[in-house]
Amino acid sequence: MSQYWSKLVHSLTPYVPGEQPKSKNMIKLNTNENPYPPSPKSLQAIHEAANEGLRLYPDPNSDLLKQSIAHYYTLEAKQIFVGNGSDEVLAHIFQALLKHDAPLLFPDISYSFYPVYCGLYGIDYKNIPLNNNFEIDINDYNQANGGIIFPNPNAPTGIGLALESIEILLQQNPSSVVVIDEAYIDFGGVSAVPLINTYPNLLVVQTLSKSRSLAGLRVGFAMGHPDLIQALVRVKDSFNSYPLGKPATQGATAAINDKTYFLDICARIIATREKLTLQLEELGFEVLPSQANFVFAQHPKHRALTLAQALRDNHIIVRHFKAARIDNYLRITVGTDAESEQFIQSLTDIISSMA
């Protein structure tokens, strides 16, 4: 607290990210990182960016990266906005497109950064409860609103929403921007990108932190009608002319272009997830059906927090949220097959010792 702080700073409740332990001796299944390395072509591109050209400012518009994303998704570059991780992209979206008189709607169980952005920009919002199966029911969003946002697949549940439902939502809310946060879409969900040319109120957000294994590089993007993109550009150009440095732009571009590697590691993660789900069910867990690179599970006889602490004693970190409705669940990132086996072995031992 300080007399020098603006009123806003006093009122903020900042987001708390998952732990990044400084010890290397941990199996890290807590922040939904990819267990496989980035594309070798991406690493090579970052190497090549580390040259004397770094003395110069980067392209403020990151045209190279926008063109690659546009090509990947058969869109035009003017339908793409890029930023310093999808968190920055989301921040600009909240300020530019989701602040209106009517409240913003998002699920009660969802990415916990959303209410933080609302606090940062003074946006009125309303939580819409997931149904009893932890699913988004689009009928619940049929009310006055200044925008709608949710992850698809949702986090931390992992449950996906069908494209047909998203299309109905877009039709029912022609005056609102509907933001589909597709951080985890590449692990089995169906992207809303093909709807972009039909619905001027659709904005799709993606990140390179998960499926492209580049959490340490910080690149995310949004796709939608050029009018929506223009709003984001106006905010970005009033905040930071150059959000992406050359290593980020060049590494991200190479990662987007290396589709073969990307599809391969996504397929491996999906296969490990399906095996992990069965193994957890054999241990008595209830596992929500996941289309993401994590599973969300609870055990009818054991408290999630107790299990998380016991796993940590065995050098395995998973994520536990203290929020209502989900405080007995664990969110477990899908690791390599070897990490997954070691996790299941530890968990089996822990549960046996508690029986």
Place this chain on the structure above:
Amino acid sequence: MSQYWSKLVHSLTPYVPGEQPKSKNMIKLNTNENPYPPSPKSLQAIHEAANEGLRLYPDPNSDLLKQSIAHYYTLEAKQIFVGNGSDEVLAHIFQALLKHDAPLLFPDISYSFYPVYCGLYGIDYKNIPLNNNFEIDINDYNQANGGIIFPNPNAPTGIGLALESIEILLQQNPSSVVVIDEAYIDFGGVSAVPLINTYPNLLVVQTLSKSRSLAGLRVGFAMGHPDLIQALVRVKDSFNSYPLGKPATQGATAAINDKTYFLDICARIIATREKLTLQLEELGFEVLPSQANFVFAQHPKHRALTLAQALRDNHIIVRHFKAARIDNYLRITVGTDAESEQFIQSLTDIISSMA
């Protein structure tokens, strides 16, 4: 314009950065970049960061970099805030520390991003005219205010303010945050950092884009009392948990640690600036006394815009601002000795042809 835009987006007047030409055949003296490459140790560190560890999120607090900056300036890490270029750091400062009931004060001729930030965050501000010598007169700031900010040396004039004047300003404004934007301090100015432990209202901002030749990497930082830093952390943690990726943090840390290389290139730029100033004066220019890596000059007989266009025809880009009081000046970045000679030769030819 779009029905989906927030009210704010309609009202913004974004910043327009200097041109980054895509052609390589230009002598680029328009955006105050360093003519020398980054420290080889910095490039090596970025190479080393391009490894499989990029699959993991970076340290959200960039502790490694904060410790290096703290060590360099004999401060504590809790007195350091780091961000994605000093533009992002400044944006957070405006939102966190400069929005109060009384207007923010800054010079009429100054970094033209300041009024843009005010627009982004709804901050009331008042321009204080530089005196007739284009200097900041601290007596002009002796009025009710919600904060004071200016670059030192000032941009685009290059004129520095004495440390004694900054100290009087801090004493005269104990209830306001005074931000000294030291983007160009390493080219001959006197830093206000030694005042930080005495004045809890002082915040000093620096960047690695100029004196460390890392404009393409995007790293900046602020230094001040831990209460001020805490306000910035609260905003950052409500905006983007991880503003700096691993290549940025590691490259910046190595650059800060390589003091020998840094001092050498700064000395070379200062020497070239002094020679350039004399050469411009010989051509009849009035050159403001610069402590930066650029000079600000006007010719009594030739229009700045005409000269800039003629230089461009010769593949040399300098910056011209259309603002009042300075629209007949050129801002010329100090290049290498060879670039500087070529610039003077071109300018000599242009002026001869106009005589």
